[in-house]
Amino acid sequence: MRQMIEAVDLTKDYGSVTAVNRVSFSVAEGELFGLLGPNGSGKTTMIRMLTGQVRPTAGSARVMGLDVADDPIAVRRLVGIIPEQETPPSFLTAEEYLHFVARIRNLDAVEERCDHWFDLLEFGEKRNVLCKDLSRGTRQKLMFAQAFLHRPRLALIDEPLINLDPIVQRTVKDFLEDYVQDGGTVFLSTHILEIAAEICDRIGVIHNGRLLSCGRTEDLAGSGRSLERFFLDLVRGDAGA
Amino acid sequence: MPVPDLFFTMMKEEWRMHSTVFGSRGFALFPVVVATFAFLGSLTLPVFSDVLPHQTAALLALVLFLLMGVMVGSFGLMGREFMNRRFGQASLIAYASRSLPVSERRIFAAFFAKDTVYYILLYVLPFAAGFTAATPFVSLDPALGLLAFVSLTLAFLMGLSAVCLLSTLYARSVRLLIGAAAVLAVSGIAVSHSGIPVFPPYAFLLDPAPRPLVLALLLILVPAAASVLLVTVDYPDRTKRFRNSLDPIAGRLRRLGSAHFIAKDALDLLRSEGGAGKVIFSFLLPLGLIWVCLRILIRFIPGIDPLVVFAVLLGVISATIYNWLTEFDSFSAYAFLPVEVAGVIDAKLKSYALANLLPLAVLVLAAATSAGGAGSFLPALATFLSVSAYTLAVTVYLTGLYPNVMLYHAGVFLRYVLATSPALLLLIFASLLNPAYGFLSLLLVLPAALLIARGRTRWRAWEMPGY
Numbered sequence: 208m209r210q211m212i213e214a215v216d217l218t219k220d221y222g223s224v225t226a227v228n229r230v231s232f233s234v235a236e237g238e239l240f241g242l243l244g245p246n247g248s249g250k251t252t253m254i255r256m257l258t259g260q261v262r263p264t265a266g267s268a269r270v271m272g273l274d275v276a277d278d279p280i281a282v283r284r285l286v287g288i289i290p291e292q293e294t295p296p297s298f299l300t301a302e303e304y305l306h307f308v309a310r311i312r313n314l315d316a317v318e319e320r321c322d323h324w325f326d327l328l329e330f331g332e333k334r335n336v337l338c339k340d341l342s343r344g345t346r347q348k349l350m351f352a353q354a355f356l357h358r359p360r361l362a363l364i365d366e367p368l369i370n371l372d373p374i375v376q377r378t379v380k381d382f383l384e385d386y387v388q389d390g391g392t393v394f395l396s397t398h399i400l401e402i403a404a405e406i407c408d409r410i411g412v413i414h415n416g417r418l419l420s421c422g423r424t425e426d427l428a429g430s431g432r433s434l435e436r437f438f439l440d441l442v443r444g445d446a447g448a
Numbered sequence: 449m450p451v452p453d454l455f456f457t458m459m460k461e462e463w464r465m466h467s468t469v470f471g472s473r474g475f476a477l478f479p480v481v482v483a484t485f486a487f488l489g490s491l492t493l494p495v496f497s498d499v500l501p502h503q504t505a506a507l508l509a510l511v512l513f514l515l516m517g518v519m520v521g522s523f524g525l526m527g528r529e530f531m532n533r534r535f536g537q538a539s540l541i542a543y544a545s546r547s548l549p550v551s552e553r554r555i556f557a558a559f560f561a562k563d564t565v566y567y568i569l570l571y572v573l574p575f576a577a578g579f580t581a582a583t584p585f586v587s588l589d590p591a592l593g594l595l596a597f598v599s600l601t602l603a604f605l606m607g608l609s610a611v612c613l614l615s616t617l618y619a620r621s622v623r624l625l626i627g628a629a630a631v632l633a634v635s636g637i638a639v640s641h642s643g644i645p646v647f648p649p650y651a652f653l654l655d656p657a658p659r660p661l662v663l664a665l666l667l668i669l670v671p672a673a674a675s676v677l678l679v680t681v682d683y684p685d686r687t688k689r690f691r692n693s694l695d696p697i698a699g700r701l702r703r704l705g706s707a708h709f710i711a712k713d714a715l716d717l718l719r720s721e722g723g724a725g726k727v728i729f730s731f732l733l734p735l736g737l738i739w740v741c742l743r744i745l746i747r748f749i750p751g752i753d754p755l756v757v758f759a760v761l762l763g764v765i766s767a768t769i770y771n772w773l774t775e776f777d778s779f780s781a782y783a784f785l786p787v788e789v790a791g792v793i794d795a796k797l798k799s800y801a802l803a804n805l806l807p808l809a810v811l812v813l814a815a816a817t818s819a820g821g822a823g824s825f826l827p828a829l830a831t832f833l834s835v836s837a838y839t840l841a842v843t844v845y846l847t848g849l850y851p852n853v854m855l856y857h858a859g860v861f862l863r864y865v866l867a868t869s870p871a872l873l874l875l876i877f878a879s880l881l882n883p884a885y886g887f888l889s890l891l892l893v894l895p896a897a898l899l900i901a902r903g904r905t906r907w908r909a910w911e912m913p914g915y
Contacts, residue, residue, distance in 0.1 A: 280786050297776055299712060299717040303694040310698070310708040311785050315843035335689040337719065356786075412837045 210258060211235040211361045211392040216266035219416075221251050226252040226415040229266065234394055234409075235277060236360075238364035239387045241407035241424075242396045249287040251291045256348060257394065260289050260351040271361055284312070287354035291365035291396075295349050303328065308353045324352035327382065328375060332347050343370040351379065355386075362386075363394045368402055380406050406436040412440045452644075453849075454550065454558035461565050466856065477858030479574035486578025493586050503654070506596075510603040510650050513572065515734070520567050521615065556679040558610060560672060564605060572600050586596065595656055601662040602649035605672075613671035616678050632756045653834025686752060690719075709795030710802065716776045717803075733805070734765060739814055755878035756886040757819045759811060759828035760872055763835025767806040767843055771851045773799050779849050779910070788902040797900070804836060827886030831875065834889035834896075841896035845903035848910060 212234040219227040221443045234240040240294045244250045255261045257268055259279020268275045288447050295304045302321060309317040320377040325331035328348040333341060338349065347370045354362055367383075383393055384406055397403055403410055404424065411421040420427060427437055466475045493505060500847035538710060580593025617625040636646060643653035648664035697711035738761050772797050779789050811832050815825045846864055847854035854860050871892060878885035 229503075258784060264452050280788060283784065284786035290780075290784045293780055296712065296716070296781060298716045299688050299694065300692065303690075303715070306692060306694055307708055307712060310787065311787060313518065335691060335692065336687060340687045 209332055210234070210269075211236050211238075212240075212394060213269045214266070215268070217253070217263050217268055218265040218366065219256055220264040222321065224245075225416050227256065227263075227413075229319075230416075230418045231266075231412070232411055232421050234392060236392050237332070237387060237390055237405055238381060239393045239395065239408050241403035241410045242394065242413055243400065243403055243410055243438060244396075244413035245398060246328045248413045250398075250413060252415070252416075253363055254288070254290075254365050254396055258283055258363055269377070278310075284359065285359060285361040287357065287361075287362040287364075289350050289354045289364040289367050291388065293350070294346050295338040295341075295353070298337055299327075300335050300337055301341065301349050302334040303357060304349060305352060308356055312357045314357055315326070319359055320356050321352075324348075328352060328378065342373060344375070347371055348375065358391070361392045361394070363396075366398070367395065368399065380382065400435050400438055405421060410434075412438060413443055414445045417445075419445055451554050451558050451561070451655050453499075454554060455561050456559055458562040460567060462562060474857040474859055475826045478856055478861065481488045481865075482571060483574035483578035483581070485507055485776055487576045488578075489580045490579045490582030491585055491626065493582075493588075493868065495898070506599075506653055507650055509575075509596075510647070510653065511576075511598060513600045513603040514607040514649075516567075516571060517604040517609075518764065520563055520604075520606040521611030546657055552679050553676055557676045560608075560676065563608060567608075568604065572597065572604055574680075576600060577759065579647070594595070595653060597654040599649045602652065602661075603647075605668045606649065606664065609668045609672040609675070612755045613675040613678075616675040616680075619680055635724075651821070654900075704798050704802075706791070706795035706798055709792065710799045713773050713799040717772060727806075730748055731768065732810075735762065735807075735810055736766075737820075752880050753818070753824045753883045755815055755824045755828040756831050756883045757876050758814055759832040759886065760835050760875050760879070760889075762807050762811055762814075764839050764872065766804055766832075766836045767801045767839035770796065770800050770840055770843055773803070774849050775852055789848070789907045789910055792849060793904055795909060797840070797844070802839060807832065807836070824886070826885035827879070830877070831886040831889040835872065835875070835894045836897040838899075839868055839890035841899035841903070845906065846901040848903065849909040 209235045212232075214227045214233070215231050217227055217231070218225065220228050230249075230253065240352045242253060243248050252261065256263050257270055257275060259275045259282050262276060265282065271285050273282050273285075275282050294396060295301070296307075299307060302325075305321045305324070306317055309320065314320065319351070321334075322331075325334055330345050330348050333345050338346060340347065347367075351364075354364065355394075368379060372377065381401070383395075387393060387408075395403070395407065407424050409422065410424050410427055412427075427434065453637065463475075493502065496505075520872075522752055576593055576597035579585060579596050580590055582588075583590045583592060612806065614625060617628050639646055645660055645663065648660040651660035652664060685741060693715060694708065694711050697714055698707035701707040701710050739758060742758055746752055748755055756892060782792055811828060818824070841863060843851050843855075846860050846867075855864060875886070
């Protein structure tokens with residue numbers, strides 16, 4: 208099976224702080240991979256390295272066969288990304304922002320693509336509202352739409368369900384499961400264990416920049432333990448070590 | 449929470465916000481740089497005393513600090529958007545009255561006090577200290593330093609409190625704001641005919657008597673108190689809806705390339721709060737003052753043509769348009785898209801070139817009202833274009849997409865001044881001798897091109913900060 212992400216000894220130092228420490232893993236095509244970790248464990252830095260937003264201090268990563276350090280723009284052209292904190296530009300409307308992203312990505316049938324996302328995530332009535340006036344949840348819907356606007360084969364998404372109401376959360380989870388069934392691949396970073404337990408095929412647990420465990424969701428949470436128990440035991444054990 | 453506690457917490461917050469961006473030492477040195485330039489500038493006062501009398505120089509300094517107060521205060525109008533673009537979803541104490549058991553009035557009073565103290569320490573005190581240090585060398589009484597400090601503080605606070613009141617009224621109702629502005633304008637005209645000083649800080653500097661001091665304090669305390677009493681965070685629902693303007697604007701600019709980026713810049717400028725205010729306060733007003741001062745200057749030195757000098761200053765001030773274009777943007781907004789930093793900078797340069805039609809129009813207007821306008825228009829045009837390009841190139845090289853924050857870093861600001869001022873002073877003096885020397889400015893085009901090229905490479909290597 209084709210590997211969509213291959214990370215080898217990936218390391219990132221910020222001054223004296225090692226945010227990610229010699230992490231190796233791979234994600235195969237058609238997988239929904241969840242990277243779990245407490246706040247500040249290195250999840251966001253990992254996504255930033257995999258999408259060429261920051262350069263690794265050591266190690267390497269290949270995404271869809273491309274070396275991220277060699278051609279980050281080509282990688283970002285292929286994949287869809289939802290960053291953790293970024294919000295859409297304040298003075299564009301929701302519709303203008305999607306058009307803006309579509310032009311950057313040289314997409315055709317822009318109206319049709321936008322309408323699809325406005326309908327799916329149920330925020331068409333906000334299409335003409337400035338992004339600064341949108342609620343956090345609607346901004347998150349917009350960020351979700353921009354990431355999938357070009358129908359990528361791989362999406363790297365950082366806390367995608369944050370700020371979304373339960374109804375839209377269900378829609379997004381269903382969309383992600385359908386997307387993976389259709390051959391798409393998702394790298395999802397989250398600290399919400401229920402989401403990972405519900406939709407992820409495989410899970411990696413990161414703490415203090417180190418990958419503590421990686422395997423199939425049912426195997427990790429197996430032997431009668433919940434994923435939460437497994438996660439807490441692993442992270443607390445590492446913190447005490 | 450008592451106001452003094454809020455005040456000290458906000459002071460800490462302001463310091464940490466700035467020092468996070470510039471580094472503690474870089475930001476701490478900023479007042480030193482201000483003092484150094486005030487000292488050096490004051491040393492030149494005798495050289496220009498024939499053409500720029502001390503009183504006129506003092507008035508210019510006071511107007512400058514009045515405008516500075518306006519700018520610091522107007523940050524309250526659009527600060528939140530700015531902070532969100534710079535630091536993600538910024539959560540400042542000033543915005544937190546709904547989540548803290550503290551009244552809006554207390555928070556606003558502490559915020560006003562914090563701005564007063566913080567910016568006096570950052571700008572006013574160092575400026576006055578630099579001037580005071582120079583007084584023994586320019587045969588002025590060092591006691592003038594204290595007088596200058598008080599007058600500059602009054603001017604700064606007048607601007608700050610006036611704009612705080614106006615922004616408070618704006619938050620309640622646009623009609624209320626327009627009404628208050630009209631009343632203020634009529635009162636100002638009436639006062640100017642009554643013998644009462646319109647600008648009390650200046651009157652106090654000329655004659656440090658109780659009357660102008662009390663008047664200035666009234667003009668500070670009354671609007672400040674009114675803005676604290678009337679403050680509200682319940683802004684009227686102004687959720688506006690806009691049809692898609694991005695594609696039509698981009699369609700018209702298609703031939704320039706980067707059309708959607710330029711269209712986005714245009715919409716940022718048109719739709720952001722204070723859009724017209726920015727143009728008036730930080731652009732047209734200073735230019736008008738400069739032009740008036742230059743017209744006064746030619747009365748003292750008959751025979752000189754101020755148009756090329758004006759073009760030099762116009763070019764420098766035009767570079768601030770780049771600050772507007774980057775104000776609500778940051779590269780993190782594009783980092784997850786297939787876009788390079790250099791590509792965003794290129795688009796900003798194109799937006800800048802288009803926006804420079806505004807200062808170009810100002811130059812044409814100035815030439816039309818200038819006695820020797822037609823003869824010196826071509827060298828003035830060459831000067832304006834070259835200086836604008838060069839100053840922009842220095843800004844881009846030193847600050848990338850972050851001029852609004854990076855220029856507060858002492859080291860960056862010093863390099864900016866050193867890179868621009870020698871060439872510009874030389875041009876000003878040469879053009880006073882003969883306007884045709886303005887064509888020498890074309891020599892700046894090559895270093896401008898080199899700086900832009902190096903800036904693109906430099907900022908391509910820039911990386912999003914973490915931790």
